[in-house]
Amino acid sequence: MATATVANIPVIDISGNQQQAAKELVDAAIEHGFIFIKNTGQDIPVEAVDGAFDLSRKLFSAPVEEKQSCVYQKNNRGWSSMKYETLDPKNQRVGDFKEAFNFGEFVDGQAQQPIPPTIAPYEAQICAFRDLCYEMSLRINTLLGIGLEVDPPDFFSAAHLREKGASGTILRLLYYPPLANTDADREDVRAGAHSDYGSMTMLFRLKGQAGLEIQTRENTWAPVPVCPPGTENDPAPPILVNIGDLLSYWTNGLLRSTVHRVVFPGPGKEVVEGETDTDPRYSMAYFCHPVGTMPLTPVPSERVRKVNAPADASAGNPHAERKVLTADEHLNMRLRASYLQFYKDKE
Ligand SMILES: O=C(O)CCC(=O)C(=O)O
Numbered sequence: 506m507a508t509a510t511v512a513n514i515p516v517i518d519i520s521g522n523q524q525q526a527a528k529e530l531v532d533a534a535i536e537h538g539f540i541f542i543k544n545t546g547q548d549i550p551v552e553a554v555d556g557a558f559d560l561s562r563k564l565f566s567a568p569v570e571e572k573q574s575c576v577y578q579k580n581n582r583g584w585s586s587m588k589y590e591t592l593d594p595k596n597q598r599v600g601d602f603k604e605a606f607n608f609g610e611f612v613d614g615q616a617q618q619p620i621p622p623t624i625a626p627y628e629a630q631i632c633a634f635r636d637l638c639y640e641m642s643l644r645i646n647t648l649l650g651i652g653l654e655v656d657p658p659d660f661f662s663a664a665h666l667r668e669k670g671a672s673g674t675i676l677r678l679l680y681y682p683p684l685a686n687t688d689a690d691r692e693d694v695r696a697g698a699h700s701d702y703g704s705m706t707m708l709f710r711l712k713g714q715a716g717l718e719i720q721t722r723e724n725t726w727a728p729v730p731v732c733p734p735g736t737e738n739d740p741a742p743p744i745l746v747n748i749g750d751l752l753s754y755w756t757n758g759l760l761r762s763t764v765h766r767v768v769f770p771g772p773g774k775e776v777v778e779g780e781t782d783t784d785p786r787y788s789m790a791y792f793c794h795p796v797g798t799m800p801l802t803p804v805p806s807e808r809v810r811k812v813n814a815p816a817d818a819s820a821g822n823p824h825a826e827r828k829v830l831t832a833d834e835h836l837n838m839r840l841r842a843s844y845l846q847f848y849k850d851k852e
């Protein structure tokens with residue numbers, strides 16, 4: 506395999522000077538839409554991430570009947586089986602080569618959805634991990650507000666406060682099995698090309714597991730290494746943050762909601778040194794959504810007001826030719842496109 510020209514995403518330490526961190530975050534969000542957050546274990550302890558990955562392995566290896574009893578529901582929670590979701594419906598002939606399990610909100614430490622008996626004893630642990638992600642997402646949202654000089658600077662984090670109402674926020678565990686030798690269908694893709702639906706996503710990956718690629722400004726695909734240069738000796742790989750569609754709408758396209766996908770790099774394709782696609786791959790994504798009733802209008806920021814939305818940003822922008830959507834209306838529109846069969850069966 507050829508060695509890849511990897512995406513040049515900066516690694517940012519948000520534990521130091523906050524003004525500096527805010528500036529670096531916003532610069533990266535404008536330029537790449539993707540940001541590595543150095544994992545010093547301060548926001549999310551390394552053991553919490555490892556523990557969540559252990560639970561994920563338990564969950565996906567549970568008997569299929571258990572997973573089936575928690576099957577995907579209209580509230581975007583539960584288990585989706587192999588090839589169930591299609592993230593790039595325009596180009597994919599077969600669904601994503603993955604399984605996923607979505608956790609919605611917990612109330613008093615309890616999931617508000619069926620969970621497989623195999624992991625039921627660990628309900629409190631999943632809730633605690635989701636809470637850690639929530640707290641960290643608020644910090645990042647605050648920094649983005651500071652960096653963009655939004656008035657008030659906590660505009661984004663305030664829009665995400667749980668106490669203000671329900672949101673579409675989801676903790677998603679993902680399992681991508683390897684492609685069997687006999688499986689000649691090279692059309693399989695682990696996750697089709699897409700941008701994320703929420704405000705932003707925090708992604709956890711495991712050392713050595715290849716596959717995530719982002720679309721560059723030149724319309725090429727660049728692999729995103731799990732451990733970029735400078736993080737090799739950190740206690741855990743950095744947390745990868747990416748801007749979703751809502752932060753892009755909120756900022757007139759200034760923050761970039763970058764298209765990405767998960768592939769089998771395959772023979773002859775580029776792969777990051779030290780990574781492979783021949784093993785099972787696990788990842789965890791915290792999809793951060795604001796309170797569902799929030800309108801997606803540009804935020805009060807001089808910097809945002811000055812932006813002339815680029816022509817191509819209007820392609821997926823709900824403001825281009827329709828009424829202003831709320832966060833929930835936007836989410837439902839995107840889910841309908843990705844779970845076509847599910848919605849067809851329901852109608
Ligand atoms: O598994 C990954 O690395 C990314 C998954 C992803 O992009 C998604 O679920 O939105």
Ligand SMILES: [Fe+2]
Pocket residue numbers: 699700701765
């Ligand atoms: Fe994604």
